[in-house]
Amino acid sequence: MEPETHLPDPASPTPPLAPEAAAMPAAATSDVPAEAFAPRTDLAQLTARTQAVREQIGQVIVGQQDLLELLLTALLADGHVLLEGVPGVAKTLTAKLLARTLDVPFSRLQFTPDLMPADVLGTSIFRPAQGDFEFRPGPIFASVVLIDEINRAPAKTQSALFEVMEERTVTQDGTTHHMTTPFVVLATQNPIEQEGTYRLPEAQLDRFLFKLNVGYPTLAEEIQILQGHHSGFGGTPLEKVKAVLSASDLAALRQQVGRQRVEANVLEYIAKIVGHTRAHKALYLGASPRASIALLNGAKALAALRGRDFVTPEDVQFLAAPVLRHRIMLTPEREMEGGTADEVVRAIVQSVEVPR
Amino acid sequence: MLLLAAGPAPAQGPTAWNRLAPPRADTSVAAPLPPPSAPAVVRRPAAARLRELRGQHDLQYVEVREEPAQASFWQRLLRWLWRQLTPAMSSQGGKKAWDVFFYGLMAAALVFAVLKLLQVDITRAFGRAPRGLPLAYEVGQENIHELNFGEAIAQAEAAGNRRLALRLGYLQLLKQLTDRDFISWQPDKTNQTYLRELAASYPAGRLAFAELTRQFDYSWYGELPLSADLYQQARAAQQQLAQQLAAAAPGRAQPA
Structure with a gap:
């Protein structure tokens, strides 16, 4: 994971809340009892469950802590995730591992240029004996759907995902089929410069809660990967990873996330950041209100993951790039100058005053 | 004209020449012209018929576009400009002026492209602020250095x-x-x-x-x-x- 992709400003990086700030005993500095300033919602179950997921995935994946935290955030916020990175950086493996830790139906789709919408959604088959049509659900009918190399299919097939990703339903022959809960799409793609790929439609990109850039591991992490492969040739097998979170558990955790507190000034802060994307001179297309909602939901889930029952501007800043980078379009001039969406998001975050 | 001068071909009935000639199987061969001694008859269509033909729309080969009775100011201005420019452009001097204008335009486009590639903001040279839509709200509302x-x-x-x-x-x-x-x-x-x-x-x-x-x-x-x-x-x-x-x-x- 490239650290700069998740940090609003390399000059003032904003990693997760310092553990000592969250858990430090108050008696060390003042007479204020520690329990006086503590979450009013019991987050113990959420912390324990998500920690179990982290541990399971950590058996196989080296490093990528930010990536893992953001994937869990998306899972708790009921959002889909687009993972982008060059081949060989464990995008698909991470998504598969996350799916394995959940005790829910899982399916995997390899997108290819000749894939048709019916191959994804399903199709109606005539039954001669009954004289009617029967709907055969496609592989999209699962709780966790891994779409590998999503940008290898043309826009026609990708647009088949619009309804199911946003409304969690599939309409075929006038009949609407509802997806089970949870329904999470984890899609991977190579950067658009690679051979044989198509750019995803903006409408589809907007349906992803986060776009996460998966970068190369650090030197120490790569050495650790090599050591694992050298000693065990492949490290821990995938089968050792157990399911530790059921659908009902996840639904309960999501309900808890929905009850997170968000102060009015923090709501305004989110609205200002997203609003700035619509007025920025380097942007041809700004983010939609769906982006504001995504930023809010993501921040609530992240705050819960970090042991708080309220959202801080820190959470919003941390998620600004993953939420906004795929929802904005640079002007042709800025693209010609070599600018990136992350740079613009960083500049926007820097231009908005933190509420306090 | 040749046909008119030569007179009408006999519509029907045998001529003396035809009568002398033996019958032929090949009918694709054109009939010979009447002897030159025959007097030329010039046919003149009736004036009334000519007027009638001239009035028919199908025989109007040059379409004359009628100007709209109520032309707008913009249309009249364009028409006037076109009338002024047409003679000038067709003259030798006009052609030269057009060449100068065209090459000037090409040079300006080249300079613009170079400035863009070099990322030079020429709008600042004229004292204009960079573009950017105004925001509907204040970014900074409180300054801790001014608070009591x-x-x-x-x-x-x-x-x-x-x-x-x-x-x-x-x-x-x-x-x-x-x-x-x-x-x-x-x-x-x-x-x-x-x-x-x-x-x-x-x-x-x-x-x-x-x-x-x-x-x-x-x-x-x-x-x-x-x-x-x-x-x-x-x-x-x-x-x-x-x-x-x-x-x-x-x-x-x-x-x-």
Whole structure:
């Protein structure tokens, strides 16, 4: 994971809340009892469950802590995730591992240029004996759907995902089929410069809660990967990873996330950041209100993951790039100058005053 | 004209010449012209018939576009310009002027492309501000360097708004840290950023500030209601750190 992709400003990086700030005993500095300033919602179950997921995935994946935290955030916020990175950086493996830790139906789709919408959604088959049509659900009918190399299919097939990703339903022959809960799409793609790929439609990109850039591991992490492969040739097998979170558990955790507190000034802060994307001179297309909602939901889930029952501007800043980078379009001039969406998001975050 | 001068071909009935000629099987061969001694008959169509034919729309080979009776000002202006330019453009001088204009336009396009590639903002040369839509709201609304904290905290306490009073106390601490050069104040920085800056510039105050930051976060962002006792304890902790900072040597803030 490239650290700069998740940090609003390399000059003032904003990693997760310092553990000592969250858990430090108050008696060390003042007479204020520690329990006086503590979450009013019991987050113990959420912390324990998500920690179990982290541990399971950590058996196989080296490093990528930010990536893992953001994937869990998306899972708790009921959002889909687009993972982008060059081949060989464990995008698909991470998504598969996350799916394995959940005790829910899982399916995997390899997108290819000749894939048709019916191959994804399903199709109606005539039954001669009954004289009617029967709907055969496609592989999209699962709780966790891994779409590998999503940008290898043309826009026609990708647009088949619009309804199911946003409304969690599939309409075929006038009949609407509802997806089970949870329904999470984890899609991977190579950067658009690679051979044989198509750019995803903006409408589809907007349906992803986060776009996460998966970068190369650090030197120490790569050495650790090599050591694992050298000693065990492949490290821990995938089968050792157990399911530790059921659908009902996840639904309960999501309900808890929905009850997170968000102060009015923090709501305004989110609205200002997203609003700035619509007025920025380097942007041809700004983010939609769906982006504001995504930023809010993501921040609530992240705050819960970090042991708080309220959202801080820190959470919003941390998620600004993953939420906004795929929802904005640079002007042709800025693209010609070599600018990136992350740079613009960083500049926007820097231009908005933190509420306090 | 030739046919008119030669006179009409006999419509029917045998001529003397035809009668002399033997019958032939090949009918594709054109019949020979009548002898030149025959008088030429010039046919003249009736004037009335000619007028009738001229009036028929199908025989109008040149379409004359009728000008609309109610041409707009813009249409009249364009027509006038076209009438003025047409003779000028067709002259030798006009052609030269057109060439100069065309090559000038090409040169301007080339210069524009080069300036764009070199990322030169030529709009600034004419004193114009960079483009950007105005925002419908103020970005910065409060400046901690202009606030009278003592008075504001006293007012908040008098109004029973302990949450606001604790917030103002925390902002006062941030101002003190900035004034003492322990942190570098920027509107976009979060509390955790200041905590990291303080850890580098004044490690002795790090733990106390971390706890006060936690209290502020829970009280302000977490909307935690504060009892009088809890407020007094938290406020005392803020004042304790303020005294500690006042006694410390000035720092040298470094961005975290």
